[in-house]
Amino acid sequence: MADEQRTCRVSFRDGRLASRKAEEADSPFHPPPFHSYSLNHLCSSKENRGGFVDSDALRRSEAASWLESIVGPLGLPPQPTEKEFVSCLRSGIVLCNAINRIQPGAVPKVVASQSIGTAWDIQPLPAYQYFENVRNFLVSVEDLKLPSFEASDLERDTVEAGSAVKIVDCILALKNFHELQQSNGENGPWKHVKSPMVPRSFGQLRSLVFSSGSVNARCLDMSATAEKPQLEKNMDQCKQDAVDSLVSMLSDLMFNSKENIDQSLIESWNKGKTDHVKLFSKIMSSCLEGQQSESVLQDLLLKGNVIDSCSTKETYKCCSFCLRERSCDHWYKLEEQEKELMELKALLSETRVQFVTLQSQLQNDFTELGIQIHELSVGASGYHQAIKENRHLYNILQELRGNIRVFCRIRPNLKFEAKSCIEYIGNDGSLMIFDPCKSQNTRKIFQFNKVFGPATTQGEVYKETQSLIRSVMDGYNVCIFAYGQTGAGKTYTMCGSSNGSCEELGINHMALNDLFQISSIREDIKYDIHVQMVEIYNEQVRDLLAEDGANTKYPFVLIFFFFPTGFWLDIISYFDLLINYSNTLEIMNCSGNGGLSIPNASIRGVQSTADVLNLMKLGEKNRAFSSTAMNHRSSRSHSVLTVHVHGKDISGNTIHSCLHLVDLAGSERVDKSEVTGDQLKEAQHINKSLSCLGDVITALAQKNSHIPYRNSKLTQLLQNSLGGNAKMLMFAHVSPESDSHGETISTLKFAQRASTVELGTPHQNKESSEIRNLKEQNFSDSLVMMDLHNQIILI
Numbered sequence: 001m002a003d004e005q006r007t008c009r010v011s012f013r014d015g016r017l018a019s020r021k022a023e024e025a026d027s028p029f030h031p032p033p034f035h036s037y038s039l040n041h042l043c044s045s046k047e048n049r050g051g052f053v054d055s056d057a058l059r060r061s062e063a064a065s066w067l068e069s070i071v072g073p074l075g076l077p078p079q080p081t082e083k084e085f086v087s088c089l090r091s092g093i094v095l096c097n098a099i100n101r102i103q104p105g106a107v108p109k110v111v112a113s114q115s116i117g118t119a120w121d122i123q124p125l126p127a128y129q130y131f132e133n134v135r136n137f138l139v140s141v142e143d144l145k146l147p148s149f150e151a152s153d154l155e156r157d158t159v160e161a162g163s164a165v166k167i168v169d170c171i172l173a174l175k176n177f178h179e180l181q182q183s184n185g186e187n188g189p190w191k192h193v194k195s196p197m198v199p200r201s202f203g204q205l206r207s208l209v210f211s212s213g214s215v216n217a218r219c220l221d222m223s224a225t226a227e228k229p230q231l232e233k234n235m236d237q238c239k240q241d242a243v244d245s246l247v248s249m250l251s252d253l254m255f256n257s258k259e260n261i262d263q264s265l266i267e268s269w270n271k272g273k274t275d276h277v278k279l280f281s282k283i284m285s286s287c288l289e290g291q292q293s294e295s296v297l298q299d300l301l302l303k304g305n306v307i308d309s310c311s312t313k314e315t316y317k318c319c320s321f322c323l324r325e326r327s328c329d330h331w332y333k334l335e336e337q338e339k340e341l342m343e344l345k346a347l348l349s350e351t352r353v354q355f356v357t358l359q360s361q362l363q364n365d366f367t368e369l370g371i372q373i374h375e376l377s378v379g380a381s382g383y384h385q386a387i388k389e390n391r392h393l394y395n396i397l398q399e400l401r402g403n404i405r406v407f408c409r410i411r412p413n414l415k416f417e418a419k420s421c422i423e424y425i426g427n428d429g430s431l432m433i434f435d436p437c438k439s440q441n442t443r444k445i446f447q448f449n450k451v452f453g454p455a456t457t458q459g460e461v462y463k464e465t466q467s468l469i470r471s472v473m474d475g476y477n478v479c480i481f482a483y484g485q486t487g488a489g490k491t492y493t494m495c496g497s498s499n500g501s502c503e504e505l506g507i508n509h510m511a512l513n514d515l516f517q518i519s520s521i522r523e524d525i526k527y528d529i530h531v532q533m534v535e536i537y538n539e540q541v542r543d544l545l546a547e548d549g550a551n552t553k554y555p556f557v558l559i560f561f562f563f564p565t566g567f568w569l570d571i572i573s574y575f576d577l578l579i580n581y582s583n584t585l586e587i588m589n590c591s592g593n594g595g596l597s598i599p600n601a602s603i604r605g606v607q608s609t610a611d612v613l614n615l616m617k618l619g620e621k622n623r624a625f626s627s628t629a630m631n632h633r634s635s636r637s638h639s640v641l642t643v644h645v646h647g648k649d650i651s652g653n654t655i656h657s658c659l660h661l662v663d664l665a666g667s668e669r670v671d672k673s674e675v676t677g678d679q680l681k682e683a684q685h686i687n688k689s690l691s692c693l694g695d696v697i698t699a700l701a702q703k704n705s706h707i708p709y710r711n712s713k714l715t716q717l718l719q720n721s722l723g724g725n726a727k728m729l730m731f732a733h734v735s736p737e738s739d740s741h742g743e744t745i746s747t748l749k750f751a752q753r754a755s756t757v758e759l760g761t762p763h764q765n766k767e768s769s770e771i772r773n774l775k776e777q778n779f780s781d782s783l784v785m786m787d788l789h790n791q792i793i794l795i
C-alpha cells in the first residue's frame, strides 16, 4: 500500500528537480541559483516556466554590458550570476557614474575609494558609504521617474532569487532612457520597458507577505494616537489583510503543485479534521525541500506570528522595520506613553468631575448672590419708598404748619479750575458743605425740602414747584422768591437764561404757561389773569411795565454839557429826586385795594404765554442791571412779578389769588464785587433790604410779637405773604466754588432759619355766591364768615 502510494504520487522534490533539469537543458545561460530557480518554478505558471530564467539572465547580461559601455569594464563575466551582478553594483559607484554620464550632475558627489572595474570586489567600502551612493542614485532615478529598487536589494549578503530583477529593470530603464535621449533629445518621450517576468517570484511573494506587515506597521503607528476600539478594529483589518495575503499565496502554491498534494490531506481538510496551520505545514513540507522549506516556513510562521499576535498588545505596537531588526524598544516606549496617556485621561476625568462640581458650586453661589441682591434691592426700594413717604409727610406737616418751604439750588461750577465746596447732595434734601481750603474738618450739614444739584435742569426744578403754582388756580396766594449771593443763579432760575433759549426758560415763564393751560382745561371756571411787574431799586418801588419811559433814570443828561458842572450836578440831583419821587410807587395793604399791594403799578391782562413773554421782555428791559466783578449782568434791584388770578365758576363762586415771583438782588460783599459809586450805593441798599428780610424771618421764626415789616420796601411788599396769607417757597441759591464758601454758608444758614418759620395754615381765597349775595344785600357792615360746618355766620 505504501509502495503503491509512493508510485502513484510524484513527490514535489522529484517533480521540481525534473523540471529544473529540463530548464537547464533549454537555457543557453548559466542556470539561476537553486533557491531562485525552485521558487520561480513554484510560483510561475507551467507555460511560462521554461522562458522565465532565460529571459532574466539575458536581461541581466544586457544590463551589465550596457553598464560597461557607459562606465567602462566592470570585470564581470559575459553572463554574470545575480550574485556577481549585485556585488559589482553594491558600492553604488558604478550606478552613480552611469547616471552621471546620462544626466551629468545627477549625483553631485560620488564616494569612490577604489578604481572602477579593477578592484570593485577587492576592498569593499564602508556600509554607510554604500548607502550614500546608492541612496543618491535612487533619488536621481526617482527624479527621472524611472523604475526603482530598494537599497536593501544591494545590501543583502545572500542574494535571493529574483532580487536582482528590480535592479536589472532599473538599469535597463536607464539604458532605454539614454537611448531615447540620444535619439529624441533630452526631453523626448520615452517608454519604460517592463520586465517580462509576469509571474511573481518567491521574493515578491515574500515582499507581499511583508507588505501586510507594513499594513500592520501603519496600524501600529496609529496606535499611539487612535482610540482603543479604533485600534482593535485596525488590528482586525491588518490581520485580515495578512491572512488574505497568505491565503492567496498558498492558493498559488497549491495550484502550482496540486498534483503533489496528498489526497488524504485534501480529504482530511475537507472533513475538517486538520486545522489550517497543520495543513499549511504539510503542504509546505511536501512542496519545499530541506533548508529552503524551513526558511520559507520560518518566514511564513514569522508572518503568522505577526498576524496572530495582532491580537496581543506586545507585537502590534512594533513596526515592520523593528520586526526585521528584532531590536525594538518602541513597544516599551509606547507602553510608557500609553500609561501616561491613561494617567492623563484619569486626571482629565478627575478634573472634569472637579470642574462640574465647581460649576455647580458657582451656579449655587450665583443663585444665592442673586437672591441676596434681590433682597437688597427690595430693601433699597423699600428704603427709598420710606424716604419718599417721609418727605411727603414732612411736606404735609410743613404745609399744615404753614412752614416756608426751602429748596436749595447749586449752580454749575463756572470757574472750572476752582475747587467745589459741595461734599454731598442727598435725595432727602440734605446737603453737606466743606471748605476745601481749610485743613481742619469744616463739614456742615443742612437739611431742606429739596436740594437741586448743578446738573438739574430748569424743567426738573419746575416739576417740583408745579403743584404749588397750580394751587394759585385754587385760590391760594403763593410767593416764590429766589435768594442768594450775587451770581449764584437767582435770575437764571426765575427768568431763565439771558440768551432766551427754550430749554432754559425760567420758572416765571413756565408757571404762567401752566396757569394758562389749567385755565383752558377747567372749562367750568372762567379765569382772568393779570400781571404786574415792579422792582425795588434803592428802596424805591418802580413799575417795570411802564411804557412811557418814566423809569429812565437820567433823562436830562444830554443838556449836561451846556452849563458848568457844579451847577448841573445840583440841578440833576434835584431832578433825580423829583423823578424818583414821582415814579416811586406806594405799597398798600391789600385788603383795602382789591387785593393789590401796589395799586398804582401797571396791571396788564394776559390771555396767553406769548402776552406774558412780551411783558417780561419789557420788564427785563426796564430792570436795572449792571456788570460787577461777580456777575457781568448783575440785577441791581429786587424784581417782583405778580400774577393776579380771578376765577368765577358757573355757580357764581369766585376765587381770587396772587402769585408773587420774586427775584431778589444778590447779597454781595462789596470788596469782592469791587463796586464803587452808584453801584456801591445799590449794593448797600440791596444788602440792607436783605438784612431786613433776615430780621423779619428771624422774628417770624422766633414767633416775636413784633415783626419789623416796615423796615424795608421788600419786607413791606412781602408782608402779606410772610404774614401767613400765602404758601411760601424760597429758592436758596449757592455757588459751588470754594472761594464763595463763606457766602454759601451764610445763604444756607439764612435758608435754614427761613425753613423753621411757621406761617400758619394758608387759606383759600374763595367766596361762595351766597356770601357774595349777602354782601351785596347790605350786610357789608357785618363780617361774613363760614363756621366749621361751612355754614355762613354773620358777626
Ligand SMILES: Nc1ncnc2c1ncn2[C@@H]1O[C@H](COP(=O)(O)OP(=O)(O)OP(=O)(O)O)[C@@H](O)[C@H]1O
Binding pocket: 410, 411, 412, 414, 454, 484, 485, 486, 487, 488, 489, 490, 491, 492, 493, 497, 498, 631, 633, 634, 635, 636, 664, 665, 666, 667, 733
Ligand atoms: N443752573 C444754571 N445752569 C447754567 N448756568 C447758570 C445756572 N445758574 C446760573 N447760571 C449762570 O450763572 C451766571 C449768573 O447767574 P445769575 O445772573 O442768574 O445770578 P444772580 O444770582 O441772579 O446774580 P445777581 O444777584 O448778581 O443778579 C449767569 O451767566 C447764568 O447764566
